[in-house]
Amino acid sequence: MSRAEVSPEEMAPERVAPERAVSGAVVRAGVRAGVRPQTAAGFLALFRSEVGLTFRRARTLALLSILAALPVLIGVVVRVETGGESGGGGPAFVAQVTQNGLFLVFTALALTLPVFLPMSVGVVAGDAVAGEASAGTLRYLLVAPAGRTRLLAAKFTAALVYCAVATAVVALSALATGAALFPMGEVTLLSGDAIGPGAALLRALLVAAVVAASLAGLVAIGLFVSTLTGSGIAAMATTVVLVITVQILDSFPQLHAVQPYLFTHGWLSFGDLLRTPMYWDNVLDNLGLQAVYVAVFGSAAWARFASRDITA
Amino acid sequence: MVDQDTPYRTRRRTVGRVLVPVAVGAVVAAGAGLVPALASDSAPNLPAVSAEQLVAKVLGSETDAFSGTVKVKADLGVPSQLLGAAGGGGASPQAKALELLGGEHTLQVAADGPDRQRLGLVGELGGYEVVHNGDQLWAWDSKANEAHHVVLPKDAGHGRAAGAPLGAGSLTPQELAKQVLAAGAGTTSVTVDGTVEVAGRAAYKLSVKPTQAGSTVREVRIAVDAEHGVPLGVLVQVAGGGSPVLDAHFSSVSFATPAAKTFEFSAPKGAKVTEGRDAAAGAPAGAAEAAEAAGAARGKAEPARPGGDPGVxxxxxxxxxxxxxxxxxxxxxxxxxxxxxxxxxxxxxxxxxxxxxxxxxxxxxxxxxxxxxxxxxxxxxxxxxxxxxxxxxxxxxxxx
Known part of the structure; x- marks a missing residue:
């Protein structure tokens, strides 16, 4: 980890203490009652603390601003380079973007989903436990009897929130860029039908939700990897390498039999929602697969984290 | 967690924890493996019918309005790249029809009588659509942002629609099955071979086998909807064995008349539109021709050689x-x-x-x-x- 990337929290564990005080207050209440606080409020406090921690990191903000800049870059390139004629080449939906700025949302999501979004999600999820361990804050967290399971659940949920925020950042930035550079109005879907701008915005919202949910499996994998090591950077790198490896495997025709079970396989199925009638089969397959990955790797992360010795 | 209060965690508990994700994985794998197997085993109970009755039911079926999703899986043993090259690539209906003959594809289909059909090829981040409504025929490729428009001659439109509504449309189970059923009486054994469930509907399995030696086709299996007499799936097995050479079946189907606006199509804004004055000049004619040639070859689902040489x-x-x-x-x-x-x-x-x-x-x-x-x-x-x-x-x- 480079010096510049180390956030203040990591540099000075004592500064984390007020941050953690939120959960600490709840914990104290629980101690007074003589039991661990298994309340929704307790979880919520822990969760809020995790979300705050995630989004206050300079690293997270840098990732989000890169994600926000990408649609602008794509929009400008398409605007400058597409002189009316777009003969089917280039990234997805480019022909549509020049007709309607709203399509930049879908182009941006299709372009960021294979690499940028999973990379940033891998950083956040991989860092979740291992980062605390390497910064030496994990044992402080566990001294409080908040419960390892609940801590893990809070970290998982916070990472899911990051997925949603990252996707929303890409979508909103693309929407703003698209509106600024290209005409808006009726949107021609992939099946050739036109729908009004309102309905198109709803579809964009739906697509963004599906894209964010597509990353859930990766979050679970990243969290599991994160519980395996005490080094934050190792967990992040492993998660990102895993994403790339799986996508390479997904491109071999010889591995046709296993490909439907790779967590990246259905990522681009969101395009099927841009048809009339919407074609849900692939999207639902993808979401089901993500649920399976969450179940398997989430429970693996729990099994590992709940029984591991915390030395850092 | 209780164990945080206890200084020592027993080894047994740790092992027990590790078993949880393993068990979750095993349950999921078992579910994924077993559920389809169980589903396909439950053949619906239907009254027995003779082969003749079933064929008559198919030929006499009045149901010509439906919509649904068709899965087409073809394994002709021809590399799909070659098929793409043979079709000339790009947006022409011919190229798309040939593309269907290799690999797996998903089609969204809708039809309302002989004059109105719609067929959409579901692609990753793209789509290809063919819409036929009366004398209007549109083909639309979203990736290329191109549309082909053909105005069909009034009379010819009807004639073609009756036989093969659209070039690519001849790959719907209906058309395939009808062509196969019409294929030949003396040379073919047709039997009813139990029942099957297709797209959630009870269907009879009609088995069509050539009795002549020398055909590469071993068996054509058609799933016929028990209620409507509509073919729901076609499976072609070759004499050489192995996976089916063609497997086209509905994965979902509805026999309600599709909304009229399903068949309305106009050139999308900003799309490049190619006009073909009539079927002979337009690109779809090629596909229709191919379908007719396939029909001439006694309905086998083979790609007709494009060529149009006089001496065939x-x-x-x-x-x-x-x-x-x-x-x-x-x-x-x-x-x-x-x-x-x-x-x-x-x-x-x-x-x-x-x-x-x-x-x-x-x-x-x-x-x-x-x-x-x-x-x-x-x-x-x-x-x-x-x-x-x-x-x-x-x-x-x-x-x-």
Whole structure:
């Protein structure tokens, strides 16, 4: 980890203490009652603390601003380079973007989903436990009897929130860029039908939700990897390498039999929602697969984290 | 967690924890493996019918309005890249129809009578759509942002619609099954072989087998909807065994009349529109032609050779019918064979040399073989093609 990337929290564990005080207050209440606080409020406090921690990191903000800049870059390139004629080449939906700025949302999501979004999600999820361990804050967290399971659940949920925020950042930035550079109005879907701008915005919202949910499996994998090591950077790198490896495997025709079970396989199925009638089969397959990955790797992360010795 | 208060965690508990994700994985794997197996085992109970009754039910079916999703899986043993190249690539309906003959594809189909059909090819981040409404025929490729528009002649539109509504439309289970059922009485054994569930509907399995020796087709299996008499799926097995050469079936279907606006199509804003004045000039005609040729070949689901040479003859009948024609005369043949691969796409200078480089030499010429279709090109440039074995082709060519 480079010096510049180390956030203040990591540099000075004592500064984390007020941050953690939120959960600490709840914990104290629980101690007074003589039991661990298994309340929704307790979880919520822990969760809020995790979300705050995630989004206050300079690293997270840098990732989000890169994600926000990408649609602008794509929009400008398409605007400058597409002189009316777009003969089917280039990234997805480019022909549509020049007709309607709203399509930049879908182009941006299709372009960021294979690499940028999973990379940033891998950083956040991989860092979740291992980062605390390497910064030496994990044992402080566990001294409080908040419960390892609940801590893990809070970290998982916070990472899911990051997925949603990252996707929303890409979508909103693309929407703003698209509106600024290209005409808006009726949107021609992939099946050739036109729908009004309102309905198109709803579809964009739906697509963004599906894209964010597509990353859930990766979050679970990243969290599991994160519980395996005490080094934050190792967990992040492993998660990102895993994403790339799986996508390479997904491109071999010889591995046709296993490909439907790779967590990246259905990522681009969101395009099927841009048809009339919407074609849900692939999207639902993808979401089901993500649920399976969450179940398997989430429970693996729990099994590992709940029984591991915390030395850092 | 209780264990945080206890200083020592027992080894047994740790092992127990590790078993949780393993168990979750096992349950999921078992579920994924077992559920489809169980689902396909439960054959619905239906009253027994004879083959004749079932065929009559299909032919007499009045149901011509439906919508649904069709899965097409073709394994002709031809590389899909070659199919793409043969179709010329790009947005033309011909290319798309050929593309369907390799790999797996999903189609969204809707139809309301002979005059209105819609067919959408679901692609990753793209779509291809063919809409037929009365005398209007649109083909739309979202990736290329191109639309083809053809105004069909009034009368011809009806005639074509009755036989093959759209070129690519002949791949819907209905059309395929009807063509196969019409194929031939004396040469074919048709039996009802139990029941099956397709797209959540109870269906009879109609088994069609050639009784003639020499066909590469072993069995054509058609799932016929028990209530509506509509074919819901077609499965073609070849004599060589292995996976089905063609498996087209509905994965979901509704027999409600689709909304009228389903069949309304206008040129999308900003799309490049190619106008074809009538069917003969328009690109879809090629696909329709191909479908008709396929029909002429007694309905087997084989790709008709595009060509339109005047001298196409049919030798034999039934399942062992062989199409014969001549190779187009090439230009000067000098050295063309050396570079045949490079000429594959454009149009080789010497077709015979190209065929020789692609095919394998057999008695009397060169054989280009796929799992279903065999093509024999004799040394003097005659072409014999059919879903038949090599000896049948050779005897049709008179070379053996």
């Amino acid at each position: 003859n049919v030798v034999g009948e039934g399942w062992t019918a062989v199409l014969s024609t001549r190779l187009p005369e090439g230009g000067p043949s000098a050295g063309a064979g050396q570079d045949a691969r490079g000429h594959g796409k454009g149009g080789p200078d010497n077709p015979l040399a190209l065929v020789k480089s692609l095919g394998k030499p057999v008695g009397g010429g060169s054989l280009i073989s796929t799992r279903l279709l065999n093509v024999l090109v004799t040394d003097d440039g005659r072409v014999f093609a059919g879903a038949v074995t090599l000896p049948v082709l050779q005897s049709a060519a008179g070379v053996k």
